[in-house]
Amino acid sequence: MQPLFLVALAGLALCALDAARAQPARDATPAWTAAELDILRTLTLSSLPRPARDPSNKYAEDPRAADFGHRLFFDTRLSANSSVACATCHQPARAFTDARPLAVGIGVTPRNAPTIVGAAHNVWFFWDGRKDSLWSQALASIESPLEHDMPRARVLDVIRANRDLGADYVAIFGALPAQGDREGVNRAFANIGKAIAAYERRIMPGPAKFDRYVEALLEDRRPAPQDDLTLDERQGLRVFISDQLGRCLRCHNGPLFTNQHFHNIGVAEPQRQERAHADVAQSILAQGRIAGAEIVLADEFNCTGKYSDARPGECAELDFIRRDSPELLGAFKVPTLRNLTRTAPYMRSGDRRTLEDVMWHYRTLPQARVGKSELNDLPITATEFDQLEAFLRTLEGQIDAPALYLRPPISAQAK
Amino acid sequence: MLLGLAALVLVDKAAHGEDARRNGARGDHSAPIDLHSAAGRFRIRLAGLAREERLNHLHGFALSLATADGQPVGGASIVLRGKQRTALNPLPTLPRVRPGPRPGAYRVEGLRFHVSGAWLLEIAIEFEQSRDHVAFDIDVK
Numbered sequence: 001m002q003p004l005f006l007v008a009l010a011g012l013a014l015c016a017l018d019a020a021r022a023q024p025a026r027d028a029t030p031a032w033t034a035a036e037l038d039i040l041r042t043l044t045l046s047s048l049p050r051p052a053r054d055p056s057n058k059y060a061e062d063p064r065a066a067d068f069g070h071r072l073f074f075d076t077r078l079s080a081n082s083s084v085a086c087a088t089c090h091q092p093a094r095a096f097t098d099a100r101p102l103a104v105g106i107g108v109t110p111r112n113a114p115t116i117v118g119a120a121h122n123v124w125f126f127w128d129g130r131k132d133s134l135w136s137q138a139l140a141s142i143e144s145p146l147e148h149d150m151p152r153a154r155v156l157d158v159i160r161a162n163r164d165l166g167a168d169y170v171a172i173f174g175a176l177p178a179q180g181d182r183e184g185v186n187r188a189f190a191n192i193g194k195a196i197a198a199y200e201r202r203i204m205p206g207p208a209k210f211d212r213y214v215e216a217l218l219e220d221r222r223p224a225p226q227d228d229l230t231l232d233e234r235q236g237l238r239v240f241i242s243d244q245l246g247r248c249l250r251c252h253n254g255p256l257f258t259n260q261h262f263h264n265i266g267v268a269e270p271q272r273q274e275r276a277h278a279d280v281a282q283s284i285l286a287q288g289r290i291a292g293a294e295i296v297l298a299d300e301f302n303c304t305g306k307y308s309d310a311r312p313g314e315c316a317e318l319d320f321i322r323r324d325s326p327e328l329l330g331a332f333k334v335p336t337l338r339n340l341t342r343t344a345p346y347m348r349s350g351d352r353r354t355l356e357d358v359m360w361h362y363r364t365l366p367q368a369r370v371g372k373s374e375l376n377d378l379p380i381t382a383t384e385f386d387q388l389e390a391f392l393r394t395l396e397g398q399i400d401a402p403a404l405y406l407r408p409p410i411s412a413q414a415k
Numbered sequence: 416m417l418l419g420l421a422a423l424v425l426v427d428k429a430a431h432g433e434d435a436r437r438n439g440a441r442g443d444h445s446a447p448i449d450l451h452s453a454a455g456r457f458r459i460r461l462a463g464l465a466r467e468e469r470l471n472h473l474h475g476f477a478l479s480l481a482t483a484d485g486q487p488v489g490g491a492s493i494v495l496r497g498k499q500r501t502a503l504n505p506l507p508t509l510p511r512v513r514p515g516p517r518p519g520a521y522r523v524e525g526l527r528f529h530v531s532g533a534w535l536l537e538i539a540i541e542f543e544q545s546r547d548h549v550a551f552d553i554d555v556k
Contacts, residue, residue, distance in 0.1 A: 039531075042470070243501075243532060249531055250502065253470055253530070259507075259529040260471060260529065261507045316525060319511075319524075320508040322507055
């Protein structure tokens with residue numbers, strides 16, 4: 001054998017040894033079982049179906065409505081002081097949140113602003129689920145004194161007074177109602193919400209490192225180096241999906257990592273609320289889903305209401321709604337875990353500044369002041385909590401939406 | 416309230432194993448689930464519900480009710496309830512059972528599972544002076 005060839009072989013062998021040394025931790029993790037792979041498949045974005053049709057909004061898939069909704073979403077004229085838009089609290093660069101503990105519009109609201117990414121898949125809206133569609137949620141924010149503080153009649157005045165908005169409205173929905181036509185104003189106000197919803201439905205999560213890693217596993221190939229989970233991330237994922245360890249899937253399941261339901265995990269009302277109202281625990285706000293269910297059933301803009309486009313029998317979520325059930329007291333909606341690194345601070349009261357703080361919540365298990373917390377002591381170590389946090393960071397991905405929808409429309413930029 | 420569930424579960428276990436084998440492939444909606452009520456008064460057939468069901472999806476399925484000797488039972492009052500085996504939370508929805516087009520035919524609508532794992536479903540039946548129920552397991556993936 002030629003000496004040069006032997007040198008080359010020795011070099012190859014050394015390279016192989018180096019490669020093995022470079023990834024000892026990865027190779028030390030046990031392979032995923034078939035049952036675990038089945039679970040992982042359910043969590044990837046490739047398992048996310050197209051959003052279900054919203055029977056209450058016949059404009060939901062209308063591209064003209066989405067474009068109009070995009071303009072409205074960024075338009076501060078739809079607020080009492082012309083300084084607040086939907087995008088004030090739902091900023092594209094922050095995965096459509098605002099980095100504040102509590103959302104700030106005209107005033108300080110009592111709730112952390114949730115992301116709208118993937119909201120087309122939501123069943124209920126607001127933390128207590130007091131709305132049953134994206135469009136009716138938007139209307140509530142516009143009229144809330146702490147958010148836009150804009151009564152519906154004034155919203156229509158703004159649309160009428162501004163040719164750009166008025167022309168778009170008429171092209172999509174037909175003539176604007178006369179001032180004082182209360183029924184017409186209600187219907188037109190609902191249309192404003194439906195246009196905003198048409199825009200929001202197009203804001204979806206894009207693949208994250210986690211998705212690419214699992215796709216590689218399912219295709220029985222090695223993930224690209226940048227998509228391969230570290231040992232800590234893999235261990236965190238194992239804890240996450242284990243019903244003996246993290247039990248996270250009980251609430252955070254499916255490709256959006258939420259079961260779209262309501263659970264009491266002992267989160268307190270915001271300290272600001274606690275200071276301002278000694279009896280905050282007795283307030284409607286703190287009752288969670290048990291109050292939210294009653295509110296949505298009575299809502300004039302719900303799926304069965306006269307401003308909905310749904311036909312009889314198409315509002316299944318309202319038809320089969322659970323109410324008056326003890327576990328719903330103090331229960332709030334499970335948020336998505338995608339893009340967590342851009343959506344701090346956390347929890348409905350925004351008082352968990354970091355993911356580490358969130359982990360601490362699950363380690364310390366605070367008692368609920370309203371209702372009963374469902375959390376139990378988890379048999380996982382401090383290191384495993386750190387690994388869980390490492391895994392959660394792999395859920396960060398781009399926003400999947402037309403690029404122009406991720407920035408203010410030209411008209412808003414020019415203002 | 417789920418009445419006498421512990422006893423029901425014991426009664427149903429044997430039938431469950433048999434049903435599971437009869438149902439074949441997991442998540443198979445084409446094979447019906449056949450059940451006998453705890454006191455043996457009714458035979459129940461569920462078509463369109465699988466022993467392993469999907470998460471976060473509103474389910475609807477057909478329920479056929481007959482007496483022990485196979486006569487269809489129309490006009491019964493039927494309630495479906497369920498709870499998680501582990502956390503004991505109830506179903507996130509309130510399913511309803513409506514009469515179908517033929518005697519003994521009913522339609523169950525509005526069943527959703529929001530947590531994976533084992534669920535215990537109970538069907539309570541009231542017909543004339545006769546009451547009975549059956550409990551069975553569903554594995555939610």
